[in-house]
Amino acid sequence: SQKIEQNSEALNIQEGKTATLTCNYTNYSPAYLQWYRQDPGRGPVFLLLIRENEKEKRKERLKVTFDTTLKQSLFHITASQPADSATYLCALPPNNNAGNMLTFGGGTRLMVKP
């Protein structure tokens, strides 16, 4: 069955540095991949969607890459700020790319220290 893996250990970085989070998946050939941000006590908020034919996508200080050969997506936050501290989730559609069933990774908590 499909599996999504994100580093469950928190990532601690210094303000101003680039944060890089990883999302690995197995037994998948997804048509797209999404990244969400979740703050404590709140629901996830959509950040970026990248499709299988896109190698890279950017939005302000955010950059997402999608390597379908490695079955991996990298999520970068450049010039990180303490306000970027949150849990970041990746999500993929089911293996048959049909239906409404996004599958989420467990998320990686990012802590940006001033």
Added chain:
Amino acid sequence: NAGVTQTPKFQVLKTGQSMTLQCAQDMNHEYMSWYRQDPGMGLRLIHYSVGAGITDQGEVPNGYNVSRSTTEDFPLRLLSAAPSQTSVYFCASQESWGETQYFGPGTRLLVL
């Protein structure tokens, strides 16, 4: 737009009690979903709907019922609450397949 709203925000139940978690969206989205989030488990899909009158099971449907009589509302019913259903529940909606999911603020449920 209010987006996706959920009530209540917090609920305490005794084992065996039943209750309904409410979810509503005002974006005219066809797709709606219910997830539960537990520490170390991530978000897991309970039930989902691709339109009024159409529902289907997700990864962890046991102990939960849903119905979708209108586009706006997608209530989640716990038939007989168990301590294992202690969790945070999120409702989400999306316009169509492959699009962004919009999440509600969540309902924190404690079953004693």
